[in-house]
Amino acid sequence: MSSAAPEVDLSQCEREPIHLLGGIQPHGVLLAFTEPGLRLAMVSANSEALLGRPPRALVGQPLAEVLPPASLAIVTQALAQPTTTGDLVRLEAAGRVFTGLVHRSGGLAVLELEPEGAQGSSEEDSLAAVHRLLSPLTQARGPLGLLQAAADAVRGLIGFDRVMVYRFDADWHGEVVAESLAKGVDGFMGRHFPASDIPAQARALYTRNTLRLIADARARPVPLVPEVLPGVGRPLDLSGAALRSVSPVHLEYLANMGVAASFSISLVKDGQLWGLIACHHSEPRCLSPATRRACDVLARLLALQLGTEERGAEAEELARRSSLRSRLMERLAEGTHALPAALSQERELLLTLTGAGGAALLLGETPILVGATPPLSEVVELAFWLADRSVGSAFFTDRLAEAYPPAAAYADVASGLLAVRLDSNPNLPRYALWFRPEVTRTITWAGNPSKAVVPGPGGVPRLHPRASFEAWQETVRGRSTPWTRVDLESAEGFRSGLVGVVLRHAAALARSNKELDAFGSIVAHDLKEPLRGIQQYASFFLDDHGRTLDGEGRKQIEDMRWLAERTQGLLEGLFEYSRVGHVEQAWGELDMRELVEDVLLTVASRLKENRMEVRTPRALPRVECDGVRIRQVWANLLTNAAKYRQEGEPRWVEVGFIGPGEPCSHPARKRPDEYVFYVRDNGIGIPGQYHEAVFEMFRRLHPARTYGGGSGAGLAIARRLVRLHGGELWLESAPGQGSTFFFTLGERPRG
Numbered sequence: 001m002s003s004a005a006p007e008v009d010l011s012q013c014e015r016e017p018i019h020l021l022g023g024i025q026p027h028g029v030l031l032a033f034t035e036p037g038l039r040l041a042m043v044s045a046n047s048e049a050l051l052g053r054p055p056r057a058l059v060g061q062p063l064a065e066v067l068p069p070a071s072l073a074i075v076t077q078a079l080a081q082p083t084t085t086g087d088l089v090r091l092e093a094a095g096r097v098f099t100g101l102v103h104r105s106g107g108l109a110v111l112e113l114e115p116e117g118a119q120g121s122s123e124e125d126s127l128a129a130v131h132r133l134l135s136p137l138t139q140a141r142g143p144l145g146l147l148q149a150a151a152d153a154v155r156g157l158i159g160f161d162r163v164m165v166y167r168f169d170a171d172w173h174g175e176v177v178a179e180s181l182a183k184g185v186d187g188f189m190g191r192h193f194p195a196s197d198i199p200a201q202a203r204a205l206y207t208r209n210t211l212r213l214i215a216d217a218r219a220r221p222v223p224l225v226p227e228v229l230p231g232v233g234r235p236l237d238l239s240g241a242a243l244r245s246v247s248p249v250h251l252e253y254l255a256n257m258g259v260a261a262s263f264s265i266s267l268v269k270d271g272q273l274w275g276l277i278a279c280h281h282s283e284p285r286c287l288s289p290a291t292r293r294a295c296d297v298l299a300r301l302l303a304l305q306l307g308t309e310e311r312g313a314e315a316e317e318l319a320r321r322s323s324l325r326s327r328l329m330e331r332l333a334e335g336t337h338a339l340p341a342a343l344s345q346e347r348e349l350l351l352t353l354t355g356a357g358g359a360a361l362l363l364g365e366t367p368i369l370v371g372a373t374p375p376l377s378e379v380v381e382l383a384f385w386l387a388d389r390s391v392g393s394a395f396f397t398d399r400l401a402e403a404y405p406p407a408a409a410y411a412d413v414a415s416g417l418l419a420v421r422l423d424s425n426p427n428l429p430r431y432a433l434w435f436r437p438e439v440t441r442t443i444t445w446a447g448n449p450s451k452a453v454v455p456g457p458g459g460v461p462r463l464h465p466r467a468s469f470e471a472w473q474e475t476v477r478g479r480s481t482p483w484t485r486v487d488l489e490s491a492e493g494f495r496s497g498l499v500g501v502v503l504r505h506a507a508a509l510a511r512s513n514k515e516l517d518a519f520g521s522i523v524a525h526d527l528k529e530p531l532r533g534i535q536q537y538a539s540f541f542l543d544d545h546g547r548t549l550d551g552e553g554r555k556q557i558e559d560m561r562w563l564a565e566r567t568q569g570l571l572e573g574l575f576e577y578s579r580v581g582h583v584e585q586a587w588g589e590l591d592m593r594e595l596v597e598d599v600l601l602t603v604a605s606r607l608k609e610n611r612m613e614v615r616t617p618r619a620l621p622r623v624e625c626d627g628v629r630i631r632q633v634w635a636n637l638l639t640n641a642a643k644y645r646q647e648g649e650p651r652w653v654e655v656g657f658i659g660p661g662e663p664c665s666h667p668a669r670k671r672p673d674e675y676v677f678y679v680r681d682n683g684i685g686i687p688g689q690y691h692e693a694v695f696e697m698f699r700r701l702h703p704a705r706t707y708g709g710g711s712g713a714g715l716a717i718a719r720r721l722v723r724l725h726g727g728e729l730w731l732e733s734a735p736g737q738g739s740t741f742f743f744t745l746g747e748r749p750r751g
Contacts, residue, residue, distance in 0.1 A: 006544045020229075022235040023221035024243040025214065027113040027722050030224065031058075031066065032236060035079065035109050038063040038072075042108070042229070042236055044243075046222045050115060052254075063111075064212055072258035078102040079109055088289050099289040102429060103240040106229055110236075110647040132157055143309055147178035150302050151279065154295055155180040156262065158287055160279040164188060165267075167275040170482065171195055172203065174275070185282075188469070194449035197253070198276075205239060207273045210266035212298060213291050214246055216284035217254045217261060221245035242289075254280075254408045257469055261285040265295045271301045314486055321490040324353055329497040343368050353494055354418055354487045356434035363422070363430055373435055374410040381406070386419055387429035395419045398436070398482045408478065411438045416480025418487060420495045432495060434487075436480035443474050449581060564733050587748045590627045592677070596655055598632040606642045613652040620657055621675060624748045629721045633729075634679075636714040637741050641681040644739075654680040658742075673738035674744055682738040695719045718743075 024030050029050045034594050039062055043055040051058075051066055058065065064072055071091040078089055079102060089100045091113065098113040114494035133153045140149035147165045155163040165178035172195035179189045198206070222245070228234055237262020238244040254262060261284050265277040277299060328349040332342050338368065343350060343361060347370040357369035360379045367379050374382070385404055386395060396418040401408040407415075416436030423430050472573050542554070593616075600607070600614060607614065634655075641653040658664050658676040686694060695715050715729075722729040734740035 020722070021221070021238070021245045021247065023223045023245040024112075024238070024241065025216070025245055026219050026222050027215045028243045030113055030243055031063070031111045031113070032105075032108040032224075032239065033063050033111070038076075039110075040066075042224050042226065044222050045225055050094070050096075050113070059225060064732065068092055073099070075111060088293060093421060101242055101289070105237045105240055106232070108229075108236070110241065110242060114243075117288060128228050130294045130297050133294060134301065134665060137298075137302070137305075143306055144177065146305060146309075148180075150298060151178045151180040153384065154265070154277055154279065154298065155182075157294070158279060158285075158291060160261070160263065160281040160285065161185045162187070162280040164280075165275060167277050168194070168273065172200075173196070174198070177275075189446060192443050192445050192449075194445065196449070202250075203273055206264065206266045206276065207239060207268060210265075210268060211261075211296050212264040213242065213243065213287055213292060214254070214262045215286040217246070217251055217259060218284070224282045258282060263287060263292070263295075263298045267299055267303050267306070268339065269307050274303060274306070303578055314484075315449060317486045318489060321353060321486060322493065325490065325497060326351055326492050328353065328494070329501060332498075332501045344370060347371060351434075354434045354483075355436075355481075356416075356418070357437050358413055358435040360431075360433040360435075362433070371435075372437065373411040373415050373502065374407075378406070378410060379433065382417075382433070383429045383431050386421070386431060391497075393421050394488060396483045396488060398480045401478050411478050414438050415439070415478055416483065418483050418491050420491045422499065432491065432498065433489065436483075438478060439481055441476045441479070443476055445474060449474075463555040585626055586626050586628065588627065589622060589624050591622050592657075595627055595631055596620060596634055599631055599638060603635060603638050603642065607653070610642045611651055612642050615652055615654040616658050617654065620655070620677075620679070621659070623675060623745060625725060625745050630745070633718045633721050636718040640714055640741075641679055641683065641739070644681075644683040649682065652682055654678075656680070676742050676744055678740050678742045680738065680740040684736040685737045686731065686733040686739055687735055688733075691733065694731065695729070 004321040024044050026046055029045075029047050030042070031040055033040045039060060040058050041060075045055055045059045047058055048054040053066070063075070067075065071093060074089050078087065087102075089102065091098050091100045097116045100114075101112040103110050107726065120186060122669050133150075137146060137149050137153065140146040151163045154160075161182040163180045164176045166174045167177045168174055174193040174195075174197070176188045176191055176193075179187050181187050210488050224236060229236055253665040254260075257280065259280040259282070263279040265279075266273060267275040267277065277295070278380070298703040328346055331346050332351075347359075351371050353356065356371070358369070358373035360373050361368040362379070367376060367383075368377065369379065373379060382404065389395075396402055396416075398416045400417045401411055401417055407417075414435040415438040418436075420432050421430070424430060542558070596616075624731060638653065638655075656678055658678070660673045660675065664676050719729040722743045722745070726749075727744035728742040729741065731739060731741055
């Protein structure tokens with residue numbers, strides 16, 4: 001039986017203290033001293049080879065024991081600057097000329113000294129090197145051309161075998177986007193490197209210190225004497241040190257690549273690490289500080305130029321999108337169609353605005369779907385998930401299923417999501433959503449990106465860098481093309497414009513509704529008396545002359561009377577519907593059980609006529625609402641349940657509720673403390689395609705004289721009353737399986 005693979009902490013690399021390794025590289029010497037006394041507190045162990053004095057003989061001595069007065073003055077002047085930025089200084093010590101770097105760490109001043117070699121280290125040398133580097137860049141065209149010119153220029157100056165420009169993505173994986181190679185050297189152009197190759201603490205150091213030279217990856221590090229800070233008991237923090245020794249894991253990584261010397265130049269754009277110019281050489285190779293500084297100047301200018309080009313392209317694209325948005329808003333604002341229809345007509349503009357394949361607008365009860373989108377029910381669930389996450393006004397991802405697992409079912413149309421919230425209504429989240437389809441990609445890694453796990457000392461597993469950097473391909477699914485800042489700004493601009501359009505539509509609709517309500521009230525009131533007169537005269541005529549009429553004549557008079565009665569019922573429904581919106585609500589706490597019992601008394605004759613059994617599984621709770629209006633809701637729902645019975649079966653109606661914390665099949669419940677009330681029956685049921693239609697004014701699914709007649713206004717009035725409470729009324733039903741009407745009540749208005 002094989003033993004299980006040892007478990008290993010994959011965050012080891014993230015936590016490796018690469019700034020506290022306690023040593024330096026051997027091509028320079030380090031002195032750490034106190035201020036203002038300028039006494040040496042730590043010295044690298046190679047001081048005798050470079051300065052002629054062993055470290056034990058220097059620790060505790062004044063810095064003047066090492067530096068002559070002129071050089072000491074240069075160092076003290078550098079320390080007197082408001083910020084010690086790491087500027088290079090030229091010093092003499094022990095009869096040799098050094099290039100020095102001054103900074104501070106752990107309460108000490110730190111001086112790093114590198115002896116001048118064959119390569120020049122003067123300011124003139126640096127300027128000449130900068131000129132050599134920048135000249136080829138003036139001929140480059142476009143960002144990629146600029147990067148390639150930079151790679152060629154750096155390799156021409158420093159003579160390394162391989163120079164790569166390495167760009168980070170949003171997950172800190174890197175891709176080689178430009179490369180310059182010596183003859184016979186393997187390249188990595190287009191290959192990807194995992195984020196674990198350069199963990200977070202290493203990226204932080206690359207951002208802080210933009211140059212990193214490893215002159216000899218095979219050399220043994222030089223310890224500091226003493227090993228820890230006096231009185232502190234920990235190593236000196238070498239984050240700011242150019243000579244900082246190298247992590248054993250990184251040394252193994254370089255050895256596996258066949259690299260004996262490396263030089264990294266950070267590309268920092270807008271304060272963020274954008275990428276690296278990574279240089280490799282097969283033999284140890286030291287670069288003078290002046291040459292390194294010239295490369296740093298190049299990298300800074302390169303980052304500025306990249307930023308300028310990217311901002312220019314972005315500004316151009318923003319202007320194009322802004323023009324599209326203006327055209328879209330003009331057409332929506334001036335259109336004679338309702339907003340959903342207008343948006344559907346302008347689908348191409350809506351999708352082009354963010355480069356999406358589909359969009360959904362949740363402005364009311366039914367989302368507007370455009371292009372390739374998830375199913376309607378899934379879009380609604382997604383909107384409630386977004387609202388529950390409280391992600392703010394905008395949310396975007398190119399891997400939706402990782403954040404929202406149900407999205408895996410429709411990754412083909414919605415692997416990417418860009419969402420902007422249109423308002424903060426907790427009961428009905430309103431969003432503009434854009435979707436991007438899955439884009440399956442094949443990524444070529446420089447070797448298998450998984451770290452190797454091997455037993456360490458005592459059998460403890462540890463991570464090792466991969467041994468091979470041969471091309472290793474991986475197919476990535478479940479991701480879309482990433483969203484850009486331009487996409488996000490375009491979406492937010494659309495939200496602002498849409499709010500204005502909706503407000504204009506709402507104002508026009510409000511005026512129209514007000515006029516319609518006034519018209520309905522007038523019509524309902526003014527026609528009541530003539531209709532009542534027609535009914536009475538038809539009754540009088542039948543009483544006085546009915547015996548003289550044949551069957552057909554009598555039927556015509558009875559039909560006339562019935563039509564007058566029905567028309568009067570319709571007008572009364574219209575009057576009640578228009579009146580509902582103008583009656584001020586009177587909220588108060590009441591016992592819903594008592595209210596429903598009172599309603600049951602008022603509809604008892606209808607229930608008894610249809611032989612309905614009333615079931616109440618448990619006592620209804622106390623709630624806050626307008627009792628008069630909610631009484632009307634219960635009455636309409638119970639009357640409706642009594643009408644639509646199935647012949648030959650015992651009839652029943654159930655009145656109940658779903659309490660806070662109890663499962664509810666519909667997402668209309670927005671607050672955890674909200675009750676969901678229901679009226680359930682075992683009647684004829686309603687097909688799914690009519691679940692919204694039954695709430696339309698005067699909408700009946702059956703002939704007017706069947707199932708007890710009626711105007712078809714009851715459910716429309718009930719829904720309007722519930723929504724005026726801030727709640728929602730909906731239906732679950734199927735033919736032959738009865739119906740359940742649910743409703744919530746919202747919250748009592750404040751103030």
